[in-house]
Amino acid sequence: MVLVGVSWAWATSTPLLGRLSAERRWLNFKNFAGELVPAPVRKSGDWGDALPWAWELLTDEGFLALMTTFGIATAAIILSGTLVLPLLPLASRRLARVDPFGLRAGKTNRAAGLVWKLSGPFVRFAFVLCRSLPEYLIAFLLISLLGLQVWPLVLALAIHNLGILGRLWGEVVENADDSAAMRAYAAGQGRVGVFATTTLPGVFNRFLIYFFYRWETCVKDATVLGMLGLLTLGKLIALSKGFFWDQMLFYVLLGGSVIVLGDLFSMALRRWLR
Amino acid sequence: MKAQAGKYGLKRWVVAGLALAFLCCAWSLGLTPAGLVPPDSQHWDRTGEFFRAALNPALDYEDENVPADAEPIWWKGIKGVFLTLKFAFGAMSLAVPTALVLGFLGSSAWWPEPCGGKTRLILRAVYFISRLFMSLIRSIHELIWALLFLSAMGVSPLAGMIALALPFSGTLGKVFSELIDEEARDAAQALKAIGHGPVQIFLVGILPRAMPNLITYSFYRFECALRSSAVLGFVGIETIGLYIELSHEEFYYREVWTYLYLLIAMIVVVDLWGAGIRRRLHTSTGGCAI
Numbered sequence: 001m002v003l004v005g006v007s008w009a010w011a012t013s014t015p016l017l018g019r020l021s022a023e024r025r026w027l028n029f030k031n032f033a034g035e036l037v038p039a040p041v042r043k044s045g046d047w048g049d050a051l052p053w054a055w056e057l058l059t060d061e062g063f064l065a066l067m068t069t070f071g072i073a074t075a076a077i078i079l080s081g082t083l084v085l086p087l088l089p090l091a092s093r094r095l096a097r098v099d100p101f102g103l104r105a106g107k108t109n110r111a112a113g114l115v116w117k118l119s120g121p122f123v124r125f126a127f128v129l130c131r132s133l134p135e136y137l138i139a140f141l142l143i144s145l146l147g148l149q150v151w152p153l154v155l156a157l158a159i160h161n162l163g164i165l166g167r168l169w170g171e172v173v174e175n176a177d178d179s180a181a182m183r184a185y186a187a188g189q190g191r192v193g194v195f196a197t198t199t200l201p202g203v204f205n206r207f208l209i210y211f212f213y214r215w216e217t218c219v220k221d222a223t224v225l226g227m228l229g230l231l232t233l234g235k236l237i238a239l240s241k242g243f244f245w246d247q248m249l250f251y252v253l254l255g256g257s258v259i260v261l262g263d264l265f266s267m268a269l270r271r272w273l274r
Numbered sequence: 275m276k277a278q279a280g281k282y283g284l285k286r287w288v289v290a291g292l293a294l295a296f297l298c299c300a301w302s303l304g305l306t307p308a309g310l311v312p313p314d315s316q317h318w319d320r321t322g323e324f325f326r327a328a329l330n331p332a333l334d335y336e337d338e339n340v341p342a343d344a345e346p347i348w349w350k351g352i353k354g355v356f357l358t359l360k361f362a363f364g365a366m367s368l369a370v371p372t373a374l375v376l377g378f379l380g381s382s383a384w385w386p387e388p389c390g391g392k393t394r395l396i397l398r399a400v401y402f403i404s405r406l407f408m409s410l411i412r413s414i415h416e417l418i419w420a421l422l423f424l425s426a427m428g429v430s431p432l433a434g435m436i437a438l439a440l441p442f443s444g445t446l447g448k449v450f451s452e453l454i455d456e457e458a459r460d461a462a463q464a465l466k467a468i469g470h471g472p473v474q475i476f477l478v479g480i481l482p483r484a485m486p487n488l489i490t491y492s493f494y495r496f497e498c499a500l501r502s503s504a505v506l507g508f509v510g511i512e513t514i515g516l517y518i519e520l521s522h523e524e525f526y527y528r529e530v531w532t533y534l535y536l537l538i539a540m541i542v543v544v545d546l547w548g549a550g551i552r553r554r555l556h557t558s559t560g561g562c563a564i
Binding site for chain 1: 304
């Protein structure tokens with residue numbers, strides 16, 4: 001099926017290269033490449049002039065944009081983690097049933113049985129819905145409703161990651177060894193109690209691994225969400241596009257290096273948690 | 275291990291630290307609860323209209339000027355869905371082969387084992403350079419790649435596909451190499467004992483074993499590619515995102531919802547399809563969603 005899809009995609013897209021001729025495109029490309037060189041260097045030919053230029057860009061708006069990007073990503077992922085946690089026991093295949101772990105405790109009524117039967121699929125489907133919309137699209141729509149401010153970006157990232165963390169954390173919970181949780185339930189703890197005091201401490205480190213993996217993605221996504229008009233790196237990139245290619249390249253590289261740093265940080269952290 | 279030793283105390287500190295981090299971010303970004311509601315009556319009206327439109331998606335164009343013989347909106351929406359699918363397929367068909375090569379170069383499972391001075395140095399260099407290359411191309415978001423490529427090559431689907439394929443092959447390659455390295459090496463060692471070369475060992479002894487995980491992860495990335503190709507509509511490539519943006523620009527919220535529902539339906543279907551594949555291959559996203 002995948003093969004069919006791929007061949008269909010290529011076979012039916014004949015005008016892939018658009019309307020420009022190869023020669024014209026090469027010319028475009030050469031102009032473009034020339035303008036990537038920092039402006040002072042283009043003038044003087046001395047790469048030493050690039051440093052003060054870069055420093056000015058950084059202190060002017062670059063640093064502020066960087067902090068905003070980080071702030072948005074961090075706030076969003078913590079928000080979404082906080083929202084997912086209470087939903088997990090409701091989505092768990094073992095806890096969210098009228099007889100958790102198959103242990104029947106006394107009489108159960110049919111209505112409760114039905115509610116518990118629906119709760120898992122319902123929450124899991126809500127997770128699918130949340131992650132089905134790309135965060136850029138959610139942010140775009142929310143900005144038109146809430147106005148141009150930081151909340152729409154935070155909310156968009158939080159909603160999308162709610163779905164993804166729900167799935168990843170949910171899988172961890174399903175795959176975890178639940179004998180201890182079962183004993184705790186048999187000893188008379190409620191569902192919430194079992195989840196919070198037995199299941200959660202057991203899977204905490206794996207949760208953190210996914211949490212930081214998503215945080216890293218959030219930093220990357222927060223960068224481009226700025227293209228919608230808020231001061232993150234994406235905005236600076238979009239603004240300098242077309243006029244100041246050199247500045248654009250600087251911001252792109254700045255964003256890239258932040259992500260590499262975040263990557264290294266979360267890699268070290270994950271190794272430590274393992 | 276270290277984290278296990280100080281079990282509860284450490285975890286409590288992590289949670290406290292995260293709560294503090296949230297407060298710091300909220301404070302520095304100026305996030306207040308007041309920002310969660312529309313700022314003025316105009317935005318309130320718009321919000322109301324937007325969510326009313328959700329219950330009543332457009333089955334016909336809201337624009338009066340659309341000629342009567344134009345294709346119906348549901349057809350346009352389905353076409354958008356197929357364009358999005360096509361775009362994702364195209365990008366993935368570039369990214370997966372690239373990632374296989376990069377993943378091969380960035381893994382150490384196939385290295386000949388008693389591996390002396392010079393060969394080892396070269397292999398190390400290849401390993402390091404390919405890893406660095408992968409982390410460079412995936413550290414730039416696909417939308418920014420798209421901005422770069424569209425300005426350098428003009429708006430063409432190929433430019434968009436390459437823009438999408440670059441960061442995806444970086445991510446895929448990194449994960450592929452890690453999955454390959456994590457596979458058990460007994461088969462590889464047996465093959466080596468009977469005199470096979472490193473590439474043969476890789477293709478026969480290691481790759482088939484890692485295959486289920488590679489397929490699962492590629493499929494997961496395909497889901498991501500679908501979402502990204504919808505978003506690429508916002509920079510002018512014809513996918514369903516472009517239709518959403520155009521309708522939204524004119525405040526045709528009911529049309530927006532028609533497209534949104536189609537987009538959601540497509541992604542949910544692909545999501546369920548992927549879950550089916552994972553079930554059949556007995557893999558989970560658990561191990562490989564890094």
